Amino acid sequence: MRVIAGEWRRRNLAAPKGDATRPTADRTRETLFNMLTSRLGSFEDLRVADLFAGSGALGIEALSRGAAHCLFVEQDRAALDAIRSNIAAFDARSRTAVEAGSVMQLRAAREPYDLLLLDPPYQTGAGAVALDRLLRLGWIGPATWMAVETAADEAIDVDGLDIDAERRIGKGKLTLLRLQPDIADPNTLPA
Structure with missing residues (x-):
């Protein structure tokens, strides 16, 4: 696995030991970032x-492409070790934070993020559940882009979010989402 573009282009990434995680393939990551670049600039x-x-x-x-800060959230110990190793290898400590734990246990955000990248386990529905929770906790605002990788036949359907684009790649699918334009306050969504 390598960084595809930006400051750290072609540098290797550490992957977690074992088979508890499924790293995003280089081709899928390249497609995702091409989709995002065409929207974000x-x-x-x-x-x-x-x-x-x-x-x-x-x-x-x-981060390699210029993001100011990235929060990494993961609960698997081997994956956390790989994340910390990658952060150290790229000397990115000042631009990162790592939270050990479940995405489903995150607290309210102080302000919305610009970009949420989600790669939950396939066929669990965890991506949609997480997005619904994050929407209610203030992680998602009018300018937020969300990207979710799922199995090709897995649907992402969250009240208050619109699908901007979907692209199938092998056994997976990339979905880009945005807050519906008429949602001013996500806390007013029906329960």
């Missing part, structure tokens, strides 16, 4: 959260 100064982070490859890629 630039990653400069973005606040990013890499959720279900695994090796942290998605967040590291965003």
